[in-house]
Amino acid sequence: MSGLFVAFEGGEGAGKSTQIRLLAASLRAAGQEVVETREPGGTPLGTELRRLVLDPDGHVTPRAEALLYAADRAHHVDTVVTPGLARGAVVITDRYVDSTLAYQGAGRGLGAGAHAVTVWATGGLTPALTVLLDVDPVAGLARAGARARPDRLESASLEFHRAVRAAFLALAAAEPARYLVLDATRAADALAGDVLAAVRARLRG
Ligand SMILES: Nc1ncnc2c1ncn2[C@@H]1O[C@H](COP(=O)(O)OP(=O)(O)OP(=O)(O)O)[C@@H](O)[C@H]1O
Numbered sequence: 001m002s003g004l005f006v007a008f009e010g011g012e013g014a015g016k017s018t019q020i021r022l023l024a025a026s027l028r029a030a031g032q033e034v035v036e037t038r039e040p041g042g043t044p045l046g047t048e049l050r051r052l053v054l055d056p057d058g059h060v061t062p063r064a065e066a067l068l069y070a071a072d073r074a075h076h077v078d079t080v081v082t083p084g085l086a087r088g089a090v091v092i093t094d095r096y097v098d099s100t101l102a103y104q105g106a107g108r109g110l111g112a113g114a115h116a117v118t119v120w121a122t123g124g125l126t127p128a129l130t131v132l133l134d135v136d137p138v139a140g141l142a143r144a145g146a147r148a149r150p151d152r153l154e155s156a157s158l159e160f161h162r163a164v165r166a167a168f169l170a171l172a173a174a175e176p177a178r179y180l181v182l183d184a185t186r187a188a189d190a191l192a193g194d195v196l197a198a199v200r201a202r203l204r205g
Pocket residue numbers: 010011012013014015016017018019143144146184185186187188189191
């Protein structure tokens with residue numbers, strides 16, 4: 001049996017956690033095994049790396065940042081994603097490769113370097129479906145802004161977040177069959193319906 005690998009991408013406050021929760025609940029109600037996970041931080045090692053890389057008081061250079069994410073991702077793919085898929089689960093990850101390409105590649109200006117590191121870290125494992133929740137960063141950050149203290153990436157400039165959004169959209173435009181791009185300002189329930197339909201279509205296919 002082979003499962004289905006689904007990634008959720010998008011800026012801060014786009015609604016990734018919300019949509020993952022709704023999708024996982026719908027699939028489980030239908031008897032489907034679901035693994036909900038995230039990057040960085042889906043493993044015990046990842047939790048430590050996440051703390052280091054997002055520490056608002058920390059200093060991490062752009063290449064070191066990309067490598068820390070890559071270390072988290074390699075471990076996450078090997079210990080969570082690949083075993084889950086082998087069991088036939090739907091593995092849903094909150095952020096994956098595209099976040100590195102957008103945040104480190106475009107936002108931090110690492111370009112192709114971020115891509116090379118990512119390919120090596122994942123062994124080329126690519127989601128069957130990537131859901132991009134697209135939102136203007138001003139709106140997204142305002143939604144996320146309910147949080148007490150912004151992390152290191154949330155507190156980057158608006159220009160940085162605009163570059164990230166544009167990079168996500170460019171990735172989706174380059175591979176339309178693999179992406180579901182949604183206007184994240186729509187109602188959460190309506191978005192969840194579109195996501196579930198796309199996942200079901202791929203489970204059938
Ligand atoms: N479609 C929606 N319309 C309006 N508000 C929403 C919608 N989806 C989520 N929200 C709200 O926006 C906030 C951010 O949502 P959520 O935590 O799901 O986003 P996220 O993409 O996971 O954010 P982060 O990148 O910070 O983890 C929450 O308060 C959530 O209730």
